[in-house]
Amino acid sequence: MGTLYITQDDSYLGKTDERLTVRANKQTLLDVPLIKVDGVVVFGRSTVSPAVVIELLERNIALSFLTHTGRYLGRLEPELTKNIFVRAAQWKAIAPSEPALHLVRGFIRGKLKNYRNALLRGLREFPELSLQPALTRLEQAIAPIDTTHTIDSLRGLEGSGSAAYFGSFDALIRAEGFQFTHRNRRPPTDPVNALLSLGYALLRHDVQSAVNLVGFDPYLGYLHTQRYGRPSLALDLMEEFRPIVVDAVVLSAINRRVLSPENFETEPLSHAVSLTLEGLRSFLRLYEQKKQSKFKHPVLQTQCTYQEAFEIQARLLAKYLMGETEKYPPLVLK
Amino acid sequence: MYLVISYDIPDDKRRSKIHKVLKSYGQWMQLSVFECNLSETQYAKLRSRLSKLIKPEQDSIRFYFLCSCCQGKVERIGGEVLRDETIFFV
Numbered sequence: 001m002g003t004l005y006i007t008q009d010d011s012y013l014g015k016t017d018e019r020l021t022v023r024a025n026k027q028t029l030l031d032v033p034l035i036k037v038d039g040v041v042v043f044g045r046s047t048v049s050p051a052v053v054i055e056l057l058e059r060n061i062a063l064s065f066l067t068h069t070g071r072y073l074g075r076l077e078p079e080l081t082k083n084i085f086v087r088a089a090q091w092k093a094i095a096p097s098e099p100a101l102h103l104v105r106g107f108i109r110g111k112l113k114n115y116r117n118a119l120l121r122g123l124r125e126f127p128e129l130s131l132q133p134a135l136t137r138l139e140q141a142i143a144p145i146d147t148t149h150t151i152d153s154l155r156g157l158e159g160s161g162s163a164a165y166f167g168s169f170d171a172l173i174r175a176e177g178f179q180f181t182h183r184n185r186r187p188p189t190d191p192v193n194a195l196l197s198l199g200y201a202l203l204r205h206d207v208q209s210a211v212n213l214v215g216f217d218p219y220l221g222y223l224h225t226q227r228y229g230r231p232s233l234a235l236d237l238m239e240e241f242r243p244i245v246v247d248a249v250v251l252s253a254i255n256r257r258v259l260s261p262e263n264f265e266t267e268p269l270s271h272a273v274s275l276t277l278e279g280l281r282s283f284l285r286l287y288e289q290k291k292q293s294k295f296k297h298p299v300l301q302t303q304c305t306y307q308e309a310f311e312i313q314a315r316l317l318a319k320y321l322m323g324e325t326e327k328y329p330p331l332v333l334k
Numbered sequence: 335m336y337l338v339i340s341y342d343i344p345d346d347k348r349r350s351k352i353h354k355v356l357k358s359y360g361q362w363m364q365l366s367v368f369e370c371n372l373s374e375t376q377y378a379k380l381r382s383r384l385s386k387l388i389k390p391e392q393d394s395i396r397f398y399f400l401c402s403c404c405q406g407k408v409e410r411i412g413g414e415v416l417r418d419e420t421i422f423f424v
Contacts, residue, residue: 001419002418002419002420002421002422003421003422004422004423004424005421005422005423005424006424007423007424008424011424016354017354017355017357017358018358018359019357019358022424024424029424030422030423030424031357032422033357033358033359033360034358035358035359035372035376036419036422037422281423284421284423285421285423288420288421289420289421292420
């Protein structure tokens with residue numbers, strides 16, 4: 001099962017028999033069986049035929065729209081699952097409550113511990129790096145998580161931990177022509193931030209699909225507050241995956257020199273940086289390979305892919321909210 | 335499960351119909367040979383669709399199942415390359 005990425009502008013998505021076809025300039029560019037597709041991501045403009053819309057909805061395949069540069073626009077969502085009990089449990093735990101506090105702790109602990117492990121890995125590979133101050137600051141943010149009793153102070157810990165991590169992110173970049181000073185977005189103005197933003201947009205497509213599949217209402221989160229049109233729960237669950245999926249892909253794309261500074265272009269007015277078509281394709285390939293790569297899930301003790309891990313974590317979240325388990329274990333990888 | 339499907343259908347119209355259905359379930363490898371990686375349900379659906387199309391007295395379709403250890407031993411020289419199903423690009 002794979003994701004279909006459409007980067008060809010003004011292409012036409014049609015259906016023949018039980019296959020998806022992509023046509024542009026009177027040529028058929030792709031013809032794949034629908035049973036092999038589990039997600040569709042459209043970059044830029046594309047026409048989707050009514051038959052495809054119905055077919056995707058019936059087969060529970062999510063369709064996301066991104067701009068050319070990878071900014072998230074929206075998605076076509078199949079019906080919420082009929083499992084009302086999961087949603088009822090989700091609403092009952094609305095903050096402030098003990099379960100909400102526990103989950104926020106879990107999300108933040110997962111994210112910060114993965115940040116710490118990413119830095120430790122950098123230190124193992126290149127012992128000469130001065131990552132120790134950042135690691136100390138991360139430790140200081142991780143230690144008080146269990147004794148903090150308000151969600152707002154937990155958000156503060158997350159902020160200081162992230163600041164420490166992104167403060168030394170530049171040291172992990174080992175290729176000429178790439179620098180990272182601070183995180184910027186909307187729009188990202190340097191190549192590294194452009195890659196991070198694109199990666200997070202793709203990750204959101206995948207995590208939101210998993211959250212929906214399990215039966216949650218993606219708009220009610222615990223760490224992220226309610227805001228019109230913001231899928232807070234998907235963003236919550238994304239936190240622990242940011243460093244292990246997206247940041248890892250971005251770093252390997254740069255450090256293994258899959259992408260070079262020539263793969264980026266700058267928009268003159270807003271200084272927004274984005275990938276060229278060729279660069280975008282190499283990055284998407286890396287991201288997809290990462291998603292399909294296997295590891296041993298530390299809680300379930302079985303082999304799984306990152307793609308499956310999104311759903312596993314969402315199911316663990318549901319189990320906790322329904323009272324079937326005592327704790328929500330965030331995914332922390334060494 | 336991994337299947338090799340071959341068919342022998344004298345009528346052109348029926349053959350192209352069968353071909354069209356099979357293309358939605360697997361990959362066309364040789365003139366009348368397909369390779370498909372299907373679940374039980376998908377196989378059942380494919381078989382019922384095909385059985386509605388053929389005339390049993392003239393046509394034949396064979397399904398050969400490969401076990402997972404034999405699947406790795408398939409050798410292919412020349413011709414159609416196996417499709418990468420982890421990512422589709424346009």
